[in-house]
Amino acid sequence: MSEAEPFLEVRDLKKYYDDGGLLGGDPVKAVDGVSFDIREGETLGLVGESGCGKTTLGRTILNLETATEGEVLADETDVTSISGRELRRWQSQAQMVFQDPDASLNDRMTVGEIIREPLDAHDWPNLAVSVADDREVAGKRVHRAEGDERRDVTVDADGGVSVREGAPLTREDLTVDADGDRVDVTLHKHASAMREDRVRGLLEQVGLREEHFYRYPHQFSGGQSQRVGIARALALEPRFLVLDEPVSALDVSVQARIINLLEDLQDELGLTFLFIAHDLSVVRHIADRVAVMYLGEVMELGPTEEVFTDPSHPYTESLLSAIPGSMVETGERITLRGTPPSPRDPPSGCRFSSRCPAKIRPDEYSVSGEHWEALDQLHSVFRARSNAEKGIVDVVKERLGIQDVSTVDELLLELFDAERDGDGGISIEMPDDAASVVYEAAELARAGDEAGAAERLDDAFGSVCSEEHPEANDVGAGRTSRCLRHREEYEDPDAVIEQRYRSD
Amino acid sequence: MSVTTSRVADALTDGRTALWALVGLLLFLLEAGAFLNFVVGLTIDGILALPGVDAAGFLTTVESAVREIPTLLSRETIPNEGYYDGSGYEGTFLGLSPAIAWALRATLVYLYAFAAFGWGVWGYRIYRRNYRAADWTPRDDVFDRFRGHKWGIFGLVIVFMFVTMAVFAPALGPTTVDQNMRNSYGYETKYWDSDSGSVETILVGDANLDSLSQGNDQNIGPWTYDDYGRFHPFGTMQDGSDLFTFLVVGSRISLVIGVLSVALSASIAATLALTSAYYKGRVDLSMVLISDAVMAMPQLLLLIMLTTVLRETWINEVYSGGFLLALIFAFTGWTYMWRSIRGPALQISEREWIDAARSFGQTPITIMRKHMLPYVTGYLLIYGSMTLGGAIISIAGLSYLGLGVAPPTPEWGRAVNLGQDYVRTGSWHISLIPGILITLVVTGFNALGDGIRDAIDPQSDSAGGETAGAGGGA
Numbered sequence: 011m012s013e014a015e016p017f018l019e020v021r022d023l024k025k026y027y028d029d030g031g032l033l034g035g036d037p038v039k040a041v042d043g044v045s046f047d048i049r050e051g052e053t054l055g056l057v058g059e060s061g062c063g064k065t066t067l068g069r070t071i072l073n074l075e076t077a078t079e080g081e082v083l084a085d086e087t088d089v090t091s092i093s094g095r096e097l098r099r100w101q102s103q104a105q106m107v108f109q110d111p112d113a114s115l116n117d118r119m120t121v122g123e124i125i126r127e128p129l130d131a132h133d134w135p136n137l138a139v140s141v142a143d144d145r146e147v148a149g150k151r152v153h154r155a156e157g158d159e160r161r162d163v164t165v166d167a168d169g170g171v172s173v174r175e176g177a178p179l180t181r182e183d184l185t186v187d188a189d190g191d192r193v194d195v196t197l198h199k200h201a202s203a204m205r206e207d208r209v210r211g212l213l214e215q216v217g218l219r220e221e222h223f224y225r226y227p228h229q230f231s232g233g234q235s236q237r238v239g240i241a242r243a244l245a246l247e248p249r250f251l252v253l254d255e256p257v258s259a260l261d262v263s264v265q266a267r268i269i270n271l272l273e274d275l276q277d278e279l280g281l282t283f284l285f286i287a288h289d290l291s292v293v294r295h296i297a298d299r300v301a302v303m304y305l306g307e308v309m310e311l312g313p314t315e316e317v318f319t320d321p322s323h324p325y326t327e328s329l330l331s332a333i334p335g336s337m338v339e340t341g342e343r344i345t346l347r348g349t350p351p352s353p354r355d356p357p358s359g360c361r362f363s364s365r366c367p368a369k370i371r372p373d374e375y376s377v378s379g380e381h382w383e384a385l386d387q388l389h390s391v392f393r394a395r396s397n398a399e400k401g402i403v404d405v406v407k408e409r410l411g412i413q414d415v416s417t418v419d420e421l422l423l424e425l426f427d428a429e430r431d432g433d434g435g436i437s438i439e440m441p442d443d444a445a446s447v448v449y450e451a452a453e454l455a456r457a458g459d460e461a462g463a464a465e466r467l468d469d470a471f472g473s474v475c476s477e478e479h480p481e482a483n484d485v486g487a488g489r490t491s492r493c494l495r496h497r498e499e500y501e502d503p504d505a506v507i508e509q510r511y512r513s514d
Numbered sequence: 515m516s517v518t519t520s521r522v523a524d525a526l527t528d529g530r531t532a533l534w535a536l537v538g539l540l541l542f543l544l545e546a547g548a549f550l551n552f553v554v555g556l557t558i559d560g561i562l563a564l565p566g567v568d569a570a571g572f573l574t575t576v577e578s579a580v581r582e583i584p585t586l587l588s589r590e591t592i593p594n595e596g597y598y599d600g601s602g603y604e605g606t607f608l609g610l611s612p613a614i615a616w617a618l619r620a621t622l623v624y625l626y627a628f629a630a631f632g633w634g635v636w637g638y639r640i641y642r643r644n645y646r647a648a649d650w651t652p653r654d655d656v657f658d659r660f661r662g663h664k665w666g667i668f669g670l671v672i673v674f675m676f677v678t679m680a681v682f683a684p685a686l687g688p689t690t691v692d693q694n695m696r697n698s699y700g701y702e703t704k705y706w707d708s709d710s711g712s713v714e715t716i717l718v719g720d721a722n723l724d725s726l727s728q729g730n731d732q733n734i735g736p737w738t739y740d741d742y743g744r745f746h747p748f749g750t751m752q753d754g755s756d757l758f759t760f761l762v763v764g765s766r767i768s769l770v771i772g773v774l775s776v777a778l779s780a781s782i783a784a785t786l787a788l789t790s791a792y793y794k795g796r797v798d799l800s801m802v803l804i805s806d807a808v809m810a811m812p813q814l815l816l817l818i819m820l821t822t823v824l825r826e827t828w829i830n831e832v833y834s835g836g837f838l839l840a841l842i843f844a845f846t847g848w849t850y851m852w853r854s855i856r857g858p859a860l861q862i863s864e865r866e867w868i869d870a871a872r873s874f875g876q877t878p879i880t881i882m883r884k885h886m887l888p889y890v891t892g893y894l895l896i897y898g899s900m901t902l903g904g905a906i907i908s909i910a911g912l913s914y915l916g917l918g919v920a921p922p923t924p925e926w927g928r929a930v931n932l933g934q935d936y937v938r939t940g941s942w943h944i945s946l947i948p949g950i951l952i953t954l955v956v957t958g959f960n961a962l963g964d965g966i967r968d969a970i971d972p973q974s975d976s977a978g979g980e981t982a983g984a985g986g987g988a
């Protein structure tokens with residue numbers, strides 16, 4: 011399976027949302043330079059915290075969002091820039107299953123109508139007829155089979171006609187006149203009858219019953235609704251499905267059944283999946299390979315089992331260890347501190363540098379591990395605040411130099427576990443050289459210059475991680491990881507985390 | 515094809531459905547004459563409207579033939595216009611007194627209307643239970659909730675009675691507009707002259723002059739006869755014509771203008787709201803600007819201005835100026851409705867099934883029609899019903915001011931205006947009765963709107979009440 015042809019090549023795909031409007035602020039970089047292949051017949055898992063851009067990535071691949079830059083190649087066509095007939099063809103090949111079945115099914119339509127809608131929209135079917143010689147095929151709802159298209163009807167050289175099993179009609183439903191200089195095919199089955207049959211077939215295929223045809227989504231449980239969503243996605247016989255957290259809205263007991271259904275369908279129909287999830291255990295179960303996303307970038311990519319047992323990237327490691335009792339057997343949890351920074355203004359250098367447990371530290375300060383983390387957090391807070399939209403009152407206060415002294419102080423007290431000394435100042439248990447930088451930054455922040463404060467901290471405590479944007483490094487066995495620590499001169503992330511968090 | 519045929523056959527062999535169909539046929543036959551008359555009349559009007567055709571010869575024959583078909587609810591079958599010949603009534607139905615004969619006819623009209631309505635509900639029930647493939651639909655809940663909504667039912671009954679009045683206007687009046695108002699010197703009426711002890715004949719116009727309601731000295735009040743033995747359920751007007759006839763015919767024009775203007779503004783509002791909700795951004799912004807601009811125009815001034823400017827043009831001729839009025843109402847009124855449904859439309863446009871439909875390449879038009887419109891229709895009904903009430907007030911208000919529907923076409927507001935001087939006299943009925951009717955009908959439309967809203971969205975309180983009088987500005 012690992013050597014299969016790529017079905018889809020995603021190349022440096024970017025999706026920015028420019029909703030800054032009149033202010034012309036920074037765009038939200040939801041997807042920021044993503045490249046990977048999806049191989050024919052595989053399941054690629056896409057994981058990450060919410061807001062990391064994984065759903066946007068899926069939607070951009072399906073052309074539901076317009077890509078800002080980059081391409082998505084399927085059969086050498088860039089599907090992000092097609093329109094008209096080509097786009098319709100792509101839409102029938104690539105479909106999406108949505109996260110919340112209740113929200114993605116129109117509750118004023120019966121299940122039958124819902125599943126049938128794609129068929130109506132594409133004026134399905136248009137049967138592919140293969141003819142032995144190079145005669146033309148004429149007739150309604152038929153065309154000459156091209157390339158490796160699946161043949162619905164085959165006309166032999168001696169005039170014998172066969173119909174594919176599973177086609178929406180049987181041999182009796184059509185007459186073929188192959189005597190002239192073209193092949194005339196006449197269908198006797200009405201399109202709407204074929205569509206209705208197809209819908210009933212789909213209901214059965216996803217494990218629903220015929221009598222569900224006239225029911226409304228309200229009358230279904232979450233699991234059944236999701237089956238309807240899957241049937242709708244399969245209606246046009248696609249080759250590729252984007253599954254956007256298809257089970258996360260369902261009860262745990264139902265999840266497994268839907269996952270099994272998806273796996274069965276994949277085997278049966280030879281589908282290729284892009285499986286988006288934040289539940290890592292589900293991904294581990296279903297995905298052949300997994301891509302870990304953070305702030306619009308793929309941090310690590312590789313075969314699922316390897317990535318899960320031996321993560322290369324510090325982010326993957328933190329993500330895995332955040333799940334109690336799972337994954338990384340070696341041990342203790344490394345907490346992922348705070349929330350991801352805003353994708354409108356990601357950290358410079360490595361996207362993960364503000365939260366990375368393995369971040370490269372400058373040598374000149376001998377600060378304790380906890381305090382390094384505190385410094386990172388202080389930096390993120392200052393940065394976030396300097397970018398936050400400020401109310402008019404805040405701006406006036408800032409101009410007048412009345413900053414809420416207390417908030418900065420409280421921040422220091424809390425982050426560094428410090429205490430107030432006699433005259434109300436704050437002293438931090440840290441070597442003097444480091445402490446004095448913190449005091450300076452705090453002073454700037456009190457004066458309202460949070461950007462300056464962040465810069466001061468960055469100057470002193472920043473490292474290559476906050477300056478250089480890491481490339482995706484090949485870390486062997488078809489795996490890539492976007493971390494500077496894979497370079498010769500640095501220790502491996504794994505080793506650093508081991509030493510920093512698990513040594514005692 | 516064969517499927518439908520066999521289903522029809524099934525239906526007819528099923529006892530209850532057959533009974534239902536039979537009752538329907540009976541109801542139709544009772545009024546078949548009127549129905550055919552209407553269709554033929556409309557066809558003739560349509561043909562005559564074509565340039566170059568002046569005589570619809572053949573059709574005129576058809577028309578007179580159709581006229582001969584007896585119709586239960588007509589003034590010919592149950593006449594109330596007769597005279598006393600000293601011993602009994604001549605020319606009235608079964609020799610009853612004109613009042614009783616008229617009351618009988620009016621009651622039958624309403625019984626018929628309610629029977630037809632009930633027949634419709636019955637049919638829907640049969641369909642729902644026996645024929646519909648789905649055993650439950652979301653609309654069932656809406657119907658069931660509405661059935662339990664007393665205020666809404668009250669509104670529905672009032673509105674239904676109003677519509678019945680408009681539809682059966684010619685059969686309901688004790689006399690006709692042509693005979694009694696427009697062409698009163700072209701008709702004669704017979705009466706019993708007690709002085710001479712014989713039956714005399716008089717021109718209707720002259721009789722009217724003796725039946726004025728102009729205060730305490732001269733007054734024909736509600737539910738009385740005038741000196742010529744003619745019965746007036748609501749009394750006479752200041753010029754001696756029959757008020758009830760005036761009002762039933764006037765209900766037609768109110769309803770037609772109201773429905774036309776609301777339907778027009780609802781379709782404008784829905785189209786624009788769906789488009790702006792689907793495309794958002796600039797499209798939405800430009801719609802906001804347009805509607806703000808339209809809203810900023812003072813509706814009343816615009817109405818006065820346009821009716822004056824267009825007074826001489828052909829458009830003002832159509833339906834006594836009612837058509838023009840409907841257009842102006844629609845043009846100024848859609849903004850309010852658009853405002854009210856833009857929110858729901860935007861909300862719906864965020865739903866994931868819109869994305870799902872886009873993902874398989876559904877066209878924007880179909881998405882709007884199939885996936886957004888059904889969610890907005892409810893709101894359209896609510897605001898439409900409420901705006902209709904407002905439109906009726908507006909039309910009446912304009913006639914009251916001497917604008918709008920051109921005299922002598924009957925219109926409720928004009929009756930209020932005409933009776934204004936006599937409100938404190940014995941002829942109070944001329945203003946008061948139409949005033950009460952207007953209030954009742956408007957309340958009915960609002961109640962219906964309330965009922966629909968609660969049926970569609972049981973969570974909502976009466977928060978939408980402020981839109982009730984939105985169209986009532988004029």
Ligand code: SF4
Pocket residue numbers: 324325360361362363364366367368369370475480492493494495503
């Ligand atoms: S480059 Fe590697 S070590 Fe540095 S911050 Fe990023 S993930 Fe952490």
